[in-house]
Amino acid sequence: MEVLIKLGIILVVGFAGGKLAGLVKLPSVSGYLVVGLLLGPSLFNMVNSQDVESFEILSEIALSIIAFSIGSEFVIKDMMKYGKRIFWITLFEVIGAVFVVFAVMYFIFNQPFAFSIVIASMSAATAPAATLMVIRQYRANGPLTRTVLPVVALDDVFGIMAFGLALSLAKLSISPEAVTVGEIFLTPLIEIGGSLLLGALLGFILAFASRLAKSRDENQILTLAFIGIATGVAKWLGLSPLLANIMMGTVLVNLIRTPLRIFTSVNDFASPFFVLFFTIAGASLDLSILATVGIVGVAYVFARAGGKILGTWFGARVTNSDKKVQKYMGFAMLPQGGISIGLSVIVRQELPLYAVAITTIIMFSVLIYETSGPIFAKLAIKGAGEINGVDTYFPESNIEAKTAKVAKKSRKTLQQSAE
Numbered sequence: 001m002e003v004l005i006k007l008g009i010i011l012v013v014g015f016a017g018g019k020l021a022g023l024v025k026l027p028s029v030s031g032y033l034v035v036g037l038l039l040g041p042s043l044f045n046m047v048n049s050q051d052v053e054s055f056e057i058l059s060e061i062a063l064s065i066i067a068f069s070i071g072s073e074f075v076i077k078d079m080m081k082y083g084k085r086i087f088w089i090t091l092f093e094v095i096g097a098v099f100v101v102f103a104v105m106y107f108i109f110n111q112p113f114a115f116s117i118v119i120a121s122m123s124a125a126t127a128p129a130a131t132l133m134v135i136r137q138y139r140a141n142g143p144l145t146r147t148v149l150p151v152v153a154l155d156d157v158f159g160i161m162a163f164g165l166a167l168s169l170a171k172l173s174i175s176p177e178a179v180t181v182g183e184i185f186l187t188p189l190i191e192i193g194g195s196l197l198l199g200a201l202l203g204f205i206l207a208f209a210s211r212l213a214k215s216r217d218e219n220q221i222l223t224l225a226f227i228g229i230a231t232g233v234a235k236w237l238g239l240s241p242l243l244a245n246i247m248m249g250t251v252l253v254n255l256i257r258t259p260l261r262i263f264t265s266v267n268d269f270a271s272p273f274f275v276l277f278f279t280i281a282g283a284s285l286d287l288s289i290l291a292t293v294g295i296v297g298v299a300y301v302f303a304r305a306g307g308k309i310l311g312t313w314f315g316a317r318v319t320n321s322d323k324k325v326q327k328y329m330g331f332a333m334l335p336q337g338g339i340s341i342g343l344s345v346i347v348r349q350e351l352p353l354y355a356v357a358i359t360t361i362i363m364f365s366v367l368i369y370e371t372s373g374p375i376f377a378k379l380a381i382k383g384a385g386e387i388n389g390v391d392t393y394f395p396e397s398n399i400e401a402k403t404a405k406v407a408k409k410s411r412k413t414l415q416q417s418a419e
Contacts, residue, residue, distance in 0.1 A: 006051060011272060013039060014279035027134045027374040029278050034371060036282020047283040055280050060241070062277035064231045065270045066129045067242045068223075071199075071249020072263050073149040086150045089315035089325075093151065093333060094124040094158040096311015097304055098166075104303040109296055114170035115354045121166035122343050122362060123304040123336075125159030128152045128242075130335040130370065133274060134377040141389030143322035144381060148332050153246050155333070157192060160240060163343050164188025167350055174353070195234060195243035202230050202244070203251025210256060220265040227266070285367045293364040300361050301368050308333045324384040332380040335373030336366055 014032045021031025039047045079086070102120035105111045131152055135145055165188060206226045213219045230248050234241040253259040309330030316326040344362050348355040381387055 003051075003054065006047065007055075007276070010036075010039065010047065010279050010283075011275055014275040017279070018275070027130075027378045028137055029130050029133045029374040030371060032275060032278035033282035033285075033374075036279035037285055037287070037371075038282075039279070040283035040285060042285065042287035047280065049284070052280060052284045055276070058273060059277050059280055060231060061228075062270065062273040063129060064227050064241055064245045065224075065266060065273065066132055067153075067245035068227050068249040069263060069267060070128055070132060070149055070153045071246040071251075072253045072259060073146075073153065074246075074250040074253065076254050078146075079150075082147070082150075085319040085321060086147065086154060088319050089147065089312060089321065089329075090151045090154040090158055092315030092318070093308055093311040093330075094155060094162060096309075096314065097123045097307035098162055100307030100310065101300060101303045104299055105296070109299065111296070112354070113173050114351065115357065117166045117173075118163075118170045118347060118351060118354065119300065119358050119361060121159075121162040122340050122347075122358070123300070123307065123365075124155065124162045125336070125340055125343070126152050126155045126308075126333050127335040127340075127370070127373070128156070129274075129277065130374045131332055131377050133278070134374050135381065138378065138381060138387045139390040140381040140386045142324070142381075142384060142386035144325050144328055144332070144384040145386050145389060147316075147321065147325050148329060151329075152333070156240075156242060156246075160192055160243070161188045163346075164191065167346070170351055174351075191239055192243065194237065195239040195241075196247045198234060198237070198239060199230060199244040199247025200251050202226055202233075203248040204255070206248065207252050207255035210252075210262060216261065216265050219262050220269055223262055223266050224269065281370060285370070286363065287367075289360060289364045289367060293360055297361040297364045301365050304336070304365065304369075305334055324386075328380040328383045331376040331383075334369055334376050336369040340366060 013035050017031035017033075017035030018028035019031070021028050021034075036047075038044060040052075041048055098120045101123045102116050105116035105119060106113065128149075131148060134140075135149070206223065209222055209226075210219060213222050226248065227245060230244045231241040233239075234244040249263075252262060256262070312330035312333055313326055316322075316329060340362050344355075344359045347358050351358075381389075
């Protein structure tokens with residue numbers, strides 16, 4: 001089937017899935033993923049594995065835009081106020097997930113150390129896309145929402161560091177001569193430091209270049225170009241496109257006076273890519289994994305959830321965070337996706353002995369968390385009372401309500417004049 005026809009079908013079906021999800025009070029993201037699963041090889045096979053690979057560029061664009069948008073949450077004046085709290089919550093959340101998963105794999109199921117430490121480290125990363133989309137759909141804002149987004153972004157930094165250290169320890173446990181102690185720490189630091197440096201450099205350039213843009217369309221073109229450059233250069237250098245774009249967004253939001261015009265112009269363009277991204281992600285999931293994952297895979301899913309919820313609660317409690325953050329935030333940290341899948345590719349290259357088992361469990365986990373994660377994220381922000389919080393905290397941002405108010409006032413004035 002012609003590629004453009006398939007893209008059109010994916011967009012229409014994804015749109016319909018989002019609408020159906022809304023009818024049953026579920027996040028649109030869940031609808032995109034479920035209908036994508038219907039289109040994939042598990043059921044109708046309208047979108048096969050080759051199609052998923054050919055559409056990879058669209059997924060990369062969507063994920064890069066999401067990462068860039070998350071960078072806008074790292075405003076320096078806010079970080080000066082909440083930075084330590086964000087750091088400690090993230091640290092304990094990552095430690096909680098890694099510790100619980102490792103304990104379950106190594107001590108309860110008697111799995112090898114290399115297998116246990118690597119799969120435990122892969123449990124740390126949270127997929128930012130689903131959480132961000134749920135927050136946007138429900139116009140959420142409040143203590144929980146303002147804590148979740150920076151933590152999700154920083155979570156990926158810690159997750160990559162944990163994976164780099166775990167992979168090195170795993171290789172060392174299998175073959176003592178395979179890796180040096182220096183490499184254990186150097187490899188993840190190079191990837192993280194290089195990604196942040198690249199993002200900062202491009203962010204400074206974009207901040208200067210944005211002064212030349214005279215219209216919304218020019219801002220949109222310029223920013224999307226830099227997002228593409230950041231993603232492409234990061235991949236070329238073996239760095240993280242996600243971290244590079246987060247850093248670029250962070251630099252931009254802190255250097256220009258009106259960052260909202262930049263981020264809004266990009267977000268307005270990105271909606272079709274988000275629908276494609278999540279629908280294609282659903283199509284890439286394979287239900288046949290359910291038959292091979294076994295009880296170890298099921299235990300991994302529960303251990304990861306328990307570790308993240310426990311670690312997040314502890315971090316929020318020791319930092320005296322808002323009670324709603326302590327109670328609900330862990331449930332917003334469950335989505336798992338692109339980063340874990342990307343790390344699976346590295347495992348196949350660097351640790352082939354356990355690659356099949358680890359990849360199978362991770363793909364099963366992604367299947368569970370990508371479909372249920374957005375639902376838990378919605379329950380979290382609903383429990384915290386932050387749905388439509390944008391209109392509560394920033395009533396001036398509700399453009400439709402403001403426009404309606406002005407129109408009503410104008411009609412009243414005209415009516416009085418006529419009388």
